[in-house]
Amino acid sequence: MECHPPVGSQDSHYLSSVRHFSSHAQNYTTLLLEEEKGILYVGARGAIFSLNSTNIADGSHRIIEWKASPKKQAECLKKGKNNKTECYNHVRLLQRLNATHLYACGTYAxxxxxxxxxxxxxxxxxxxxxGKEKCPYDPSHGYTGLIVDxxxxxxxxxxxRSQxxxxxxLYQRVLKTEESPxxxxxxxxxxxxxxxxxxxxxxxxxxxxxxxxxTERAGEESPSIFDKNQQSRVARVARVCKNDLGGKKxxxxxxxxxxxxxxxxxxxxxxxxxxxxxxDGGDWRNTxxxxxxxxxxxWRSMEVSAICRYNISEVQxxxxxxxxxxxxxxxxxxxYNxxxxxxxxxSCITDHARKSxxxxxxxxxxxxxxxxxxxxLMYEEVKPADGDPLxxxxxxxxxxxxxDRVRxxxxxxxxxxxxxxxxGWIHKAVVVGSMVHIIEEMQVFRDAHPVENLIISKRQKSLYVGSQSGVLQLPLSTCGRYMSCFDCVLARDPYCGWxxxxxxxxAETLDRTFLTQxxxxxxxxCWNESAQATSTQKNRTVLCxxxxxxxxxQASNLxxxxxxVNGTKVLAEEGQGRFHLGVDGLLVTDTQLEYSGEYRCYAKENxxxxxxxxxxLTVLPEQLVPQFPPTESQPFGPAPRHDYGDMKFIYIAxxxxxxxxxxVLSVVLLYVSCLQKRRGKYSLGVPQPSSVELQTVSSNCLGKGGQEDEDLDAYPDGCLQIIPGEASALASPSKEVPPVPPPPPPPLPTEFTNGITTLPNMLRKMNGNSYMLLRQNEEPCTSPLYNSFTEELSKILEKRKHTQLVEKLDESSV
Structure with a gap:
């Protein structure tokens, strides 16, 4: 089933052929098309419109205002009806009466x-x-009307009445159904x-x-086990003869x-x-x-629909x-026997009855x-033409x-x-034998309100859609949207050929000799590769x-x-390994170097x-951490990562x-503290317990107002910001000063820190798709958490072997 872009998508060709009409009225649900005159009449709430059927949006429409009077609206409210939906004039009937006049009926509050x-x-x-004998009072009641001769x-x-x-x-003898028990x-x-x-x-x-x-309650059946309080409902077909005059007595x-x-x-x-x-195809016997x-x-909790087809012979x-x-x-x-x-x-009066x-x-x-x-009531059911639903x-x-019947x-x-x-969708389908093939699905209304009426114009090659919000005019076919022979033929659209x-x-092709359908x-x-639409190769680069x-x-749901992969088919059972086939595509987990190569995706249908x-796909190997020359501020350099003995020595150093x-810093601080106590001007506050906090980036991304939200804009990579510690403030800022922090460790080279210039603020990647920030308060060297800092330093050095910066990657996952 083709699943084409809905109205409002990027398909400009399709959008240019869709026309919309709406006005101040609502509920554009009663449609009358007159092909010969090129007019589409629309009955709405409080108005009747005359539209140009060639282009309903050309602005040439004419309008007849027909609103309920304030007096009738007030009476409607006194009856307890809804003043937002029911106390209006909903036009329910719009039929051609004669050559000069239409006949219209409305609920009129x-x-x-x-x-x-x-x-x-x-x-x-x-x-x-x-109109009480011709039109319902309630606009929500089911209603059908025809003017025949x-x-x-x-x-x-x-x-x-509920019955x-x-x-x-009108012109013939008025007749009703019997009100017997x-x-x-x-x-x-x-x-x-x-x-x-x-x-x-x-x-x-x-x-x-x-x-x-x-649809009515089934009197011939006992209540179902699912609904014992009322009889089940069944679908019916009834008939009456046009020239019926009723009985004499x-x-x-x-x-x-x-x-x-x-x-x-x-x-x-x-x-x-x-x-x-x-x-009927021109003959009622073929109806x-x-x-x-x-x-x-x-069963209304389930949404299911069925379509059945019936021949007139089965009804008879x-x-x-x-x-x-x-x-x-x-x-x-x-x-009855x-x-x-x-x-x-x-039966109707026939020649046999007339002879009698x-x-x-x-x-x-x-x-x-x-x-x-x-x-x-008749005993025999009207059975579907094919015995089953289409x-x-x-x-x-x-x-x-x-x-529409199409040759x-x-x-x-x-x-x-x-x-x-x-x-608010339109499904276009074709009946092939005893089944239905859905050609395409189109969303015609942004809001999910129901389609209320559909009328086909063969002359205009249009479908008119009536709804609560307006009328749409859609083309019966949009063959130009199929870009290849495969697309055109697989659609099985009788209107289209390649x-x-x-x-x-x-219909627009005079010479059909070279058309394919x-x-x-x-x-x-479609036999050769030229029938396919060309696909552009895309590059993907990932780390091992x-x-x-x-x-x-897939353009088609079918x-x-x-x-x-490099000419070898990926089987469905391989989904248990590192290849996972899904509706979104192919997921490759834990990529290896041998996974590099060409990946081709095909749509297989019919x-x-x-x-x-x-x-x-390019899978990059793990990159070695480079050695750095010694400097005055860093007299030592990291050894290659495979030399674990040298690395251990560097950590100890x-x-x-x-x-x-x-x-040294502790001695200086102790000396300053003792000196200040002798002078009586400063005092150190009660030591605050240090803390280590691990926090996800997503929590920092949430807007909290204040300075935090403003700082988010300064980070182009998203919301990766280092949040200050939350240790308690000192007792009296006017009389106390915070302790002097220890000097930072020697700076690491830029390429080693990957853009993170200071420690102990460190960034770690978790599970490949989320980030976490490690937040650590300042603490004296004697803190027991000092070993944790050493472990974090070791971890980030170990993580370095999984980090590789590649310039100018095309859609890289890095």
Whole structure:
């Protein structure tokens, strides 16, 4: 799965093709695209916008303000509603009514209103009509609406009743679902409604149908062991006939064609339906429905999504199958095996019914209407077209789906899915046979808010994304981002093909003779090394015994990194030794001289291998400590480190010299002290216990204010500063003076101290990646800690053999 840079990254080509629109309004969630007119209508909170579909950000948009009045907002507050989210006019419906007008409905601060909008003038509406039968009160309720041949078909929870409903209004006879004790709809949450023109070229004179997709409580099942307090929720598909007129005496003003069936995805607990999209390819018989599912309520701690595909034939088969019946004795739904009256209950009026004298639903006999009233649920499930989900993906919630059918270079048509997530991403995928290959993942919103709506424009080759903060216009394809033949072919993007030099859009290429594309397998057409993007060699220099990480970032989540060291493959089992393979790259621990050489990282995917990174690793040997000529201040010089006898002699000599200096200084101090006591002017304070403190650099890096923070800026290497000792102050500064410190030891040469000019302040490296400072108070030569200082001197000399300064290293770890 290609993992390309998100919006806001360094990909300037991609950024130049992304357009954004937003205004003072919020919740840009209702979209209506009119391809022929080149207009994208957007229904938001308190406004309706008309955007140029070619470029929604060109500034030519027009706006209609439609806000809830202060009076209605005040009434909404009195109802106890939220004045930050609910007491506004959220536009929920925006549909083309006729050649000159749109029909729009909004929640209007919990008092729904609908209006007609003249698309030629685009003036604020002045005439409104009651919307409580057409639009939900609550903006958070699931809602779907269609205008079909002048009639409005909606489904939601109307008014303040908890029971949802499917209704038809406007020009045809108003119809609703039955409110019988069986509840045709059981706490339903609607997500989509789709018109299928089944009357076209029908051999039986069938009627057009509207299909509704929703999630509801499963009345046919007992509560699950995980949720005994309520019934589990299942996905449903229901249908009604467009020309249904209701019954004459029974089911007056009610649907006589309502039936529902379970929409199965065959994954346990994937029962919450999020969105549905349909494609027909120009013939309703080829209609397929793509549905996105998530986990049911008791599993919401896990983020998993599934995608299933359904053929219209499977849906029809379920509605033509066996009915279910509610058994009062067991209080459960079970399969109905009794006699079914004629004409078949729930069917549309066909030529067969007309021959029997039933020209409309009002002519149906009472036996049929009574049966429909008690048997709205079908026994057969609607099964996925391939028997299993096309895609199951963890750690993501798909909220929206839109599909484009594309003809590829091999002449076949492929369905390209655009999937919006709950945290502001778009996943682009292609359906290949019975599986889904994710082409790329794009972060389209910086803030993690959900994608609320998706619409595809084939004419503009754009994807429009509606969200809380605004509308985005994205290209359907960005072939130019693939820099090599391998990248272009491995992506398996039906929009793209490799022409030998670059990855190009098929739609923009007249001569496709030399194009290479392999959507079906994703590994054909790239045969030589010239098809790979060139990689620049990088140098790494380390000391013998150190660790080094060689990064190898994979552009594809499906690729597997393989390493060659001087032509030899690094096997995964070698991770138990000094080579460790990980997602970040190759970690080499405790490097040796023989590890020097060339390291090549390849991305291996679907049988293809592409070079990603090249490193030239140089492991330096341990450097000997140089000898220094004797000077007047240093009559002795360090012997070579391998001569341990001479080194021991030097240590003894240094200690002897320092001990002599301390003895002389002690005599002087004793003499001065006795002299001052005789004069009565000065007195030595009580001796303070000396202390040795070991402190990490990280603690000193933290800002503490005062002079410490100011001193940090003086150290270019970070926060490596020597902190003064913390011995208690003398009792009376006005009458006492601190003791005279002993003279410092003889200075060491600069190259020996590695830039640290004084002792006993010494720097030690710990575990290769952290530093510690040794802090030691001034103390008389008789202190028992004097031996500790000698040990530290010995340690730093020993550490010297692990320190090597190399000039002008290229990305060195030293």
């Amino acid at each position: 919990f008092h729904p209103l609908c209006t007609y909008i003249d698309t030629n003038k685009l003036m604020p509406p002045s005439l409104f009509e009651e 002048g009639s409005l078909y909606t489904a939601t929870r109307y008014e303040f 949802p409903d499917i209704r038809r209004s 069986l509840h045709w709809l059981n706490d339903a949450e609607f997500v989509a409604s789709i018109l299928v023109r089944e009357s076209m070229s029908s051999l039986v004179g069938d009627d057009d149908k509207i299909y509704y997709f929703f 029974i089911l007056q003003w009610k649907w006589t064609s309502f039936m529902k069936a379970r929409l199965a995805c065959y994954i346990p607990y994937y029962e919450v339906l999020k969105d549905v999209y349909s494609l 397929v429905f793509y549905a996105t599912f998530t986990l049911s309520a008791q 088969a379920a509605f033509e199958g066996t009915y279910m019946e509610y058994q009062d004795s067991s209080r459960k739904w079970s399969q 009794g006699e079914v009256p004629e004409p078949r209950p729930g 004298g039933y020209n409309s639903s009002q002519d149906l006999p009472n036996s049929v209407l009574d049966f429909i009233k008690l048997h709205p 895609l199951v993906k963890k750690n993501v919630i798909y909220t929206q789906i839109a599909i 590829a270079l091999d002449g076949q048509e492929y369905d390209v899915l655009f999937l919006g997530t709950g945290n 022409d030998g030099v670059s990855c190009r859009e098929l 392999d959507v079906m397998h994703g590994n054909m057409g 015994g150190d660790d080094v990480l060689l990064p190898c970032e 690729a597997q990194a393989t390493w060659l 049988g293809l291998r592409a070079l990603v990174a090249i490193y030239a 240094v200690i002897t010299v320092l001990g002599g200096l301390c003895l």
